[in-house]
Amino acid sequence: MPGRKKNHHKNSNRARHPRVQQSSGKEQQERHGKDASDSPEGENQEQEQEEEQPFRIAHSDIYGRYLVASRQLEAGETLIREEPLAIGPCVSGDPVCLGCYQPVSLGREQYRCPGCGWPLCGRSCSGIKRRCGHTEAECQLYGDRRAVAGELLTDRAGPAEVRDLYELVMIVRILLLRQHDPEQFELIARMESHTAERRLNEVLWRHYEEKVVQRLRNAWRLDDLDAEQVHEVCGILDVNCFEIGQNGAKARTLYPSAFLLAHDCTPNTAHTDDPASFAILLRTSRRVREREALTLSYAYTLQGTLKRRAFMHEGKLFWCRCRRCADPRELGTDCSALVCATCRAGSVRAEDPLEQSGDWACDRCSHKLGAKDLERQLDRINDDLEAIDVHDIPGLENFLLRYRDVLRPNHYLLLSAKYSLCQIYGRTEGYLLPQMSPEDIARKETYCREFLEIVDVLDPGLTRLRGLIMYELHAPVMVLAQSAIQSGQISRQEFQRRLKEVVKLLQVSRDILCLEPEGSTENAMGLAAADALVKMGC
Numbered sequence: 001m002p003g004r005k006k007n008h009h010k011n012s013n014r015a016r017h018p019r020v021q022q023s024s025g026k027e028q029q030e031r032h033g034k035d036a037s038d039s040p041e042g043e044n045q046e047q048e049q050e051e052e053q054p055f056r057i058a059h060s061d062i063y064g065r066y067l068v069a070s071r072q073l074e075a076g077e078t079l080i081r082e083e084p085l086a087i088g089p090c091v092s093g094d095p096v097c098l099g100c101y102q103p104v105s106l107g108r109e110q111y112r113c114p115g116c117g118w119p120l121c122g123r124s125c126s127g128i129k130r131r132c133g134h135t136e137a138e139c140q141l142y143g144d145r146r147a148v149a150g151e152l153l154t155d156r157a158g159p160a161e162v163r164d165l166y167e168l169v170m171i172v173r174i175l176l177l178r179q180h181d182p183e184q185f186e187l188i189a190r191m192e193s194h195t196a197e198r199r200l201n202e203v204l205w206r207h208y209e210e211k212v213v214q215r216l217r218n219a220w221r222l223d224d225l226d227a228e229q230v231h232e233v234c235g236i237l238d239v240n241c242f243e244i245g246q247n248g249a250k251a252r253t254l255y256p257s258a259f260l261l262a263h264d265c266t267p268n269t270a271h272t273d274d275p276a277s278f279a280i281l282l283r284t285s286r287r288v289r290e291r292e293a294l295t296l297s298y299a300y301t302l303q304g305t306l307k308r309r310a311f312m313h314e315g316k317l318f319w320c321r322c323r324r325c326a327d328p329r330e331l332g333t334d335c336s337a338l339v340c341a342t343c344r345a346g347s348v349r350a351e352d353p354l355e356q357s358g359d360w361a362c363d364r365c366s367h368k369l370g371a372k373d374l375e376r377q378l379d380r381i382n383d384d385l386e387a388i389d390v391h392d393i394p395g396l397e398n399f400l401l402r403y404r405d406v407l408r409p410n411h412y413l414l415l416s417a418k419y420s421l422c423q424i425y426g427r428t429e430g431y432l433l434p435q436m437s438p439e440d441i442a443r444k445e446t447y448c449r450e451f452l453e454i455v456d457v458l459d460p461g462l463t464r465l466r467g468l469i470m471y472e473l474h475a476p477v478m479v480l481a482q483s484a485i486q487s488g489q490i491s492r493q494e495f496q497r498r499l500k501e502v503v504k505l506l507q508v509s510r511d512i513l514c515l516e517p518e519g520s521t522e523n524a525m526g527l528a529a530a531d532a533l534v535k536m537g538c
């Protein structure tokens with residue numbers, strides 16, 4: 001889930017988000033799943049005051065600590081706006097500037113920090129000597145270890161080496177906080193790390209022992225390193241980090257209270273981040289009942305149950321058992337179903353989706369498939385999709401054709417291709433709207449509608465995906481309506497009906513996308529929607 005701004009005071013995080021209240025002892029004992037409309041007992045005056053706050057902390061055996069709505073919340077209410085306690089590059093093979101997290105190259109021409117040799121976007125990067133960027137303390141530490149840090153980052157370094165070096169940055173930053181800002185460090189140290197469970201996973205534990213603890217101790221000569229504490233920090237990062245970034249920047253962040261949100265595969269909040277301060281802006285995406293858990297999705301919502309659950313289990317150490325995960329049809333979307341390879345008529349779905357390694361079965365014949373085989377098949381199809389250039393319209397169309405007899409139409413891999421097509425039809429040379437045939441325009445409209453139907457169920461309300469797809473949909477509806485009225489194919493009345501739909505699509509996408517931070521691509525689309533409405537006289 002995740003700038004450059006004036007130095008923020010260490011207390012600013014706490015000042016800029018609503019005060020988080022602890023819930024009553026009674027509520028802390030409450031298990032998740034209890035009817036959210038139950039009225040809390042033992043309400044007192046103090047609690048009445050708390051009603052002013054949009055949320056408070058509760059506790060359950062399943063979620064641990066989590067946030068609940070302290071009153072009914074309407075869609076679009078701001079819940080949290082807070083700056084990160086810690087920020088650093090994501091764990092990937094892509095080098096970024098340590099100040100602003102924009103991509104950099106590792107070639108000779110790339111500007112480097114004179115102090116430590118790490119690549120920076122330029123000497124005027126706004127993140128230099130800033131708390132949310134490349135600090136003096138970090139520069140000195142790396143500078144003293146040039147031979148094991150910055151100097152290895154050349155264009156001869158492979159992606160694994162680059163990844164390993166960048167992975168250390170945020171860990172080192174948190175360890176530096178321990179010395180330079182113990183109060184902030186303490187807030188991070190209180191986050192869930194799942195260290196005991198992680199220790200049982202030999203592969204994972206060895207990775208962090210070799211790539212992090214031993215490297216920092218032996219190569220980086222951080223002699224006073226407490227190995228347990230480093231493992232704890234690694235766990236905290238894996239469990240609590242948001243991946244953020246706008247306009248090409250990519251960073252991971254820890255926030256003082258947003259980390260408390262529980263996961264749900266159809267969440268009731270949406271968030272974005274401010275490109276200048278890296279602050280998270282968290283809002284309700286739909287109406288939330290009093291005492292309902294506030295949730296966000298830790299995984300990409302438009303993935304199948306098998307993948308989402310595996311992701312959560314691997315990184316966050318829990319098996320999701322939400323309503324969507326428990327339903328073989330994923331709330332009616334069927335976005336994990338396959339076409340039966342035996343009878344070619346039935347649909348293959350998980351017999352019990354909460355049983356990760358259980359069988360998948362056809363609803364028409366006796367065909368069954370083990371989850372492992374299915375995973376391998378899906379991985380192969382996914383590799384095929386990944387191999388297609390994001391602007392390759394014929395390639396993506398061909399992908400849809402190739403797999404239409406293998407995957408059900410709403411399967412998440414087909415949806416992923418359709419989503420790309422929704423965005424590139426009308427924006428790619430050769431397929432700009434005036435260049436497109438009526439058939440291609442109608443195809444864009446169909447993909448947008450199919451995608452929107454699923455997003456309405458899986459990521460409903462004021463969510464970025466809905467805003468984006470509605471903006472994409474308005475154009476083909478408008479163009480086709482205009483050509484249909486001009487050629488006399490539709491009546492004036494039908495034309496008016498279609499125009500009304502265009503206005504509605506633009507209004508909703510404007511309302512959603514204008515919530516995105518200024519300067520972001522999404523916000524620009526929101527402004528374009530607003531502009532189009534003005535031109536239409538609305």
Ligand SMILES: C[S@@+](CC[C@H](N)C(=O)[O-])C[C@H]1O[C@@H](n2cnc3c(N)ncnc32)[C@H](O)[C@@H]1O
Pocket residue numbers: 062063064065066191192194239240259260261262263264316317318319320321
């Ligand atoms: C980012 S932390 C959330 C805060 C955490 N509950 C705490 O007390 O610090 C993520 C962890 O919360 C728990 N969690 C969140 N959502 C959950 C869910 N839907 N089911 C089970 N556990 C969940 C898991 O232990 C997960 O690793």
